[in-house]
Amino acid sequence: MQSNARSSDSLRPRPSSITSVGETKRVRKVPTRKVPYRVGYSWNKGGRLKELRIRHLARKFLKIWIRNTFGRILPHEAKLYYNSVVLRRAFEGWRDEWWASRREWSLTLRAECHYRSYYLYNWTVNSWRKFISLQREKKAKVQHAQAFGMILTHRMRVLLAFKPHAWLKWKEMHSAARHQKDKESKAALHFNRTLKRRTLTEWINYISCCQTKKTKQGQYELSVWLHVPIPEFLSAFSRVKLHLFLTVVFVCVFLSCGSASLLFPPFAKVLE
Numbered sequence: 001m002q003s004n005a006r007s008s009d010s011l012r013p014r015p016s017s018i019t020s021v022g023e024t025k026r027v028r029k030v031p032t033r034k035v036p037y038r039v040g041y042s043w044n045k046g047g048r049l050k051e052l053r054i055r056h057l058a059r060k061f062l063k064i065w066i067r068n069t070f071g072r073i074l075p076h077e078a079k080l081y082y083n084s085v086v087l088r089r090a091f092e093g094w095r096d097e098w099w100a101s102r103r104e105w106s107l108t109l110r111a112e113c114h115y116r117s118y119y120l121y122n123w124t125v126n127s128w129r130k131f132i133s134l135q136r137e138k139k140a141k142v143q144h145a146q147a148f149g150m151i152l153t154h155r156m157r158v159l160l161a162f163k164p165h166a167w168l169k170w171k172e173m174h175s176a177a178r179h180q181k182d183k184e185s186k187a188a189l190h191f192n193r194t195l196k197r198r199t200l201t202e203w204i205n206y207i208s209c210c211q212t213k214k215t216k217q218g219q220y221e222l223s224v225w226l227h228v229p230i231p232e233f234l235s236a237f238s239r240v241k242l243h244l245f246l247t248v249v250f251v252c253v254f255l256s257c258g259s260a261s262l263l264f265p266p267f268a269k270v271l272e
Contacts, residue, residue: 066074073081 070078
């Protein structure tokens with residue numbers, strides 16, 4: 001409203017020229033614009049404050065309506081975003097078209113050169129190195145196996161060479177052990193026979209001593225009882241002594257047969 005008033009003031013007619021006294025005044029006609037005012041509007045009745053209040057409320061409720069209608073994003077912001085997205089997509093399509101039409105062949109050629117000269121070369125060199133290392137390991141294992149086989153063959157030859165000697169040595173040791181065992185068995189048998197013979201001799205001597213004592217005592221008692229001299233009695237007793245000798249021989253035969261334990265149990269304990 002104020003701007004309209006100012007514009008109305010600026011549109012007031014101004015004198016185009018001023019003449020001296022006695023001359024008639026010439027006034028240029030300037031087109032004027034009539035601003036229609038509302039009926040009853042007056043600056044002197046608080047109209048300016050009412051206008052400001054109306055504008056403030058209108059701006060406030062306009063913002064509320066825009067927020068409720070379009071949300072937090074305003075239409076001009078959405079339009080700017082839409083234009084940027086469309087522009088970006090158009091640029092991407094143009095770039096793809098340019099890339100396919102202008103740069104595809106050169107890049108494909110570069111990729112093939114890179115694949116052939118770098119990738120295949122590195123792959124070939126690495127594969128060759130791996131193959132060489134595997135061949136070296138295989139050759140080392142084969143050489144180790146051949147050396148081990150040669151060692152085993154040499155050992156088998158040595159064992160086969162020593163086999164007759166070992167067989168002869170074993171036969172000698174076996175025969176020596178058998179002879180030693182025979183000797184030990186013969187020695188044990190000889191020892192048993194010698195021990196039996198000595199024991200039998202001791203037993204015969206003991207029996208003969210006992211018999212001699214008994215005979216002498218009996219002769220003495222008999223001579224005393226018969227009043228006969230001893231020499232004559234001994235000649236008569238020689239036949240009894242012969243019978244005793246035959247008994248001893250019979251006992252020796254039974255001892256050699258192993259039946260001494262049956263005839264003489266005390267003597268068997270001594271022999272054991």
